[in-house]
Amino acid sequence: MRLISRTASAAPARRTRLASVGLTALTTLSALLGGCSQMPSLGSLPTVAGDKVLGLVRPYRVEVVQGNVLTTELVARIKPGMHRNQVRDLLGSPMLTDVFHAERWDYVFTIRRQGAEPQRRQVIAWFDGDQLKSLETPADLPSEKEFIAGINTFKPKGDAPKLELSEAERKALPPPAKPEAAVAEPVGPVRGYPPLESNT
Structure with a gap:
């Protein structure tokens, strides 16, 4: 009899605990679903090309460089x-x-770099036999400095570092030291001879 009464009194306590756990799980689930209603629907997601995914995260893009930089x-x-070989x-x-x-030879250059505009250029070389006849270049072909500025995503603060010496700075440099004449090393096997006997 005592055994039955103990299990009968434990059953309501267990039901109360299960009900509170179920209520907590239900509250958490409704909060999560309510948060999802604030996110954009899948149909209105922005494209990943340059945009943030779900308006939150900007994905990492692998830098892709193809072709010849011209x-x-x-x-x-x-x-x-x-001649073709010179070209x-x-x-x-x-x-x-x-x-x-x-x-016809086609030189195509494309670059996609995160933080920079994608670029694509094409230069066409026309030949007559083995001799170059003409070269078709696009109007927006950049100089070296323009190309570097176009792909540089690192924007340093202040002035750009100086890369070249002026003519006056070159003249002010000390002349380079002349290398010392190297001692000629013997070629072939080196033999050691015993000292000559002295007649004393």
């Missing part, structure tokens, strides 16, 4: 009449060549 200084060195030495190997259009 600048106005580099293209100015290319002259009509140059390849100056501009690098073309990104696109075609067996059916052997007279």
Whole structure:
């Protein structure tokens, strides 16, 4: 009899604890669902291209650089009449060549960098046999300084560091020390001889 009465009195306490746990779980779930109603719906999510995901997080984008970096200084060195090998030495190997259009080389450059505008440029070299006939360049081909400024996402405070000496600063530098003449090392095996006997 005592055993039955103990279990009968423990059952209401267990029910009360289960009810309070269930009420806590229900309250937490309703708070979470209420918070979700403040987030944008999946249909109105912004694209990930440059925008923040869900308006909260900006995803990391891998820097993608493809092709040959061509600048106005580099293209100015290319002259009509140059051989294919000379053009390849100056501009690098073309990104696109075609067996059916052997007279055309395409130099395409693309870059996507986080924090900078994506860039795409195309330079076309036309050949007559093995000689360069003409070079088609886009109007927005940058100089070296413009290109570096266009991809530089690090904005230092203050003036940019000085990269070159002026002519007066070069003249003020001490002349370089002349290297000492190197002692000629013997070539081949080195032999050691015993000292000569002295006649004393």
